[in-house]
Amino acid sequence: MSGKVMVKGTEAIAEAAIRAGCRLYFGYPITPQSELPEYMARRMPEKEVNGVFLQAESEVAAVNMIYGAACTGKRSLTSTSSPGFSLMQESMSYLAGAELPAVFVNVVRGGPGLGDIQPAQCDYFQATKGGGHGDYRLLVYGPESLQEAVELTVKAFDKADKYRNPVLLLADGLLGQMMEPVEFPDFSNLEKLEKHSSWALQGTELERKAHKVTSFNIDPVGLEKMNLNLQKKYAEMEKNEKMYEEYMMDDAEVVIVSYGTIGRIAKSVAKMARNKGIKAGVFRPITLWPFPYAELAKWAKKETKLFFTVEMSAGQMIEDVRLAVEGRCPVKFYGRMGGMVPTPTEIFDKLMELV
Amino acid sequence: MTYTERYKGPKSLTPKEFTYCPGCHHGIIHRIVAEVIDELGVQGKTLMVAPVGCSVFSYEFFDVDGTVAPHGRAPAVATGMKRARPDRIVFTYQGDGDLAAIGTGEIIQAANRGEKITTIFVNNAIYGMTGGQMAPTTLVGMKTTTTPYGRNPANEGFPIHVSEVLKEITGVAFLARTKVSTPQDVNKTKQLIKKAFMAQINNVGFGLVEVLSTCPTNWGLTPVESLKWLEENMTKEFPLGVYVDKVGDIK
CATH class of the missing domain: 3.40.50.920 (Rossmann fold)
Structure with missing residues (x-):
């Protein structure tokens, strides 16, 4: 811990993600959260961070870059606001189906449609009932303050790793744009993070069987089995993760x-x-x-x-x-x-x- | 006469039987991609991204770590992988519906970033998996299940020329259009695919090889008739050649 600093909400979440060991950010600008990618663009190339920032061509591309990065087992983050999160829903379903760990931030604004850029909570259904297709669940956190957002961001990465599941931080525009004093956790030791070497796509090095990561199974018997396993995992999350x-x-x-x-x-x-x-x-x-x-x-x-x-x-x-x-x-x-x-x-x- | 050596399949293919129709070129293309991976000695560090379409199963046929991307998004998925693991060799394998219709944005942007990935683009001018609908590369006048009177440019536009579009993009390091209709074509295509991988290995930029391919099932032709149709029609619409080569000579 390094004492309290005054920060903006989106930047607090960004820094918390870096402290949590996230070194891969992919995103597309959208108000009211563009300060988050801007912060990452400055921060990721810094020597003490040495991470990747990439501005995607769309939210659709951003979420698929997350899919690819998550396939390698590394911690990755994207952030967006309501219309952008709608665009990501197809791949949220793929990520959940393929059991990939990644963290998402939706700084919710007024809708429907293009709506406006002011704070709202109108994406609750989409966040909690599944905005994409199929039977899947996201772990969804709704922080009330910047300090809580920082702590939940770190937790989000831990839980994503633990359950191999996408985790969503649902923040409203108020939280994204307000400034508050925040205390950040220390930097995580990257070496000690979960490597996911039992399933992730990291190259066989000719030492093991090839890993296949997919939400695809053409055989309904197999696909039902996959679904039953997912439901078992969600039941476990329901039992352990309520806050x-x-x-x-x-x-x-x-x-x-x-x-x-x-x-x-x-x-x-x-x-x-x-x-x-x-x-x-x-x-x-x-x-x-x-x-x-x-x-x-x-x-x-x-x-x-x-x-x-x-x-x-x-x-x-x-x-x-x-x-x-x-x-x-x-x-x-x-x-x-x-x-x-x-x-x-x-x-x-x-x-x-x-x- | 005694045989001293039997043909052995490439190590980078699994023993799993292909699910492709008789006369389809996916099998040949899979084999030569796998041979290239073997010859470059990169099987242990290769990651592949399969598309949605007939080659959705390709992740099961290549004996390397792999995944299936959402329809059209393979270049974005490959980008995420390569950025996470720049020390790995990443390739996508995509059909014309996947790459040139729903995924047009992703392929152009990945190429434009000079993403250090390789794309094998198989163009057979039709949607195979869904049952023979019009593709972005379907020829003018060609009958498909969604152009039952033939593709009419006034309604459906013209076939898109992916290689001609991509050649204008600075980030592209290697780009060629080829076919695998004859043994000579197969050998030549293999060299082109190797170069597209070298563009990545040598950190030059994005590499893509467009392979003109048949679809006897949905073209409604025999495998032999399909080869003839490809030669007579597709090569006229889609001229073969090397469009970009910043890799130089390889051994």
Whole structure:
């Protein structure tokens, strides 16, 4: 650890990736995350890093460069924003199918279509339910602060290696563009990183059988078997990787459920509510997949008057909240769209209407 | 007469039987690529990228580390591999649908970066795997399942000339169009493929060999008729030759 430094969100994630041992970045510029590739373009060639930065011709090419780099077993990163992440979906499915480790950052902006360049959370469905074809899952983290984003970036690389699976950091435009003091971890020892030599494409050196990495199997019996193995792995991830934060939840009668920067704003709202005598708390999922269903369901008891989901979307995560609550308590929603960020007062006013 | 030596297949091919149709040229092209890898002594450090199409199975036929790229994206996948492991030899094996339709962007950009990879481009003017639809290289007037009245330039445009397009790109170090219709052609093509690999090994730049090939099944011709059709039609539309050579003489 080297003390706190003031950085921008996209740059914090970039530096964290380098600290985690990522030496391969492929990406295509798109607002509001272009500072991330720009940072990598400066940083990767530096002597202490000695990595690769390559600006791809499209997000489609970038994600396939990641596919190729991941085939060699090395840590690689790409970052994009919503329309760009849509373009990557075909190959996300290939990466998941071929069980390749790689880390993705989606700094979400307002949609649909070209939308705008302001913060949003409208890509939750795409991130957590699979934007590409086939039965696959990504491990998805939704950080609320830059420090958490740094820590989750490092974790993302570790988990990608552990599960041989793509991992997604779902950040909204607020997180990408804000500045905060951050403490970075030390540089990882590259020699000690997982080499993946049991499966990766590194050349046989005529000493072993050739490795084949693919999501392809023309035989349905074989392909079902491959799918069953994937599902087994996803079940393992569901068992081990759930993360969430509970804030002032001990005696809460109103549970505000939010993630990312809105999860952070929700904490102010809970405080405002408590000042008015309403026992509010915040349940903040940190892993959006696997979603902490059971942990949230625990609060669906008779003392709880209301689950209040707040998102910068038309209501996407609320479907998972309802799945957790299973009709035992009322679940209400407040959201803004199109890049509009709700203020704490606005959310508080809505909450007061509901209680 | 006694035989002292039997023909042995190249080490860089697996014993797996090809899945290609009788009279298709993929088998010949696979063999000479594998022979080149053997002769260059790089089997142990070669990584290959198969496409989507008939040669999707090629990753199983080459006895080197390999993967299958999403349709058309092999040059981007190969770029990621080569940038991650510049000490490896990386090649893509792609058909005309994969490279010249859905993957046009990736091949041009990889060539333009002078990516140190080699591409074997097999052009048979038709989609094989999906059952004989029009390819970007389908000849004018040629009947396919999606041009049942013949390719009409007013509607479908003209066949794309990949080698002629790529020859204008500075990052290209070696580029040739060839065929494997006769034993002489096969020998010549092998030398051209070797040069395309040397462009990578000597760090000169991007190398591509376009091989005109048959598709008797989807052309609706016998293997022998297909050879004749290739000679009479394809070589006129797609002139053979070395388009770029910055590699120089090799031994």
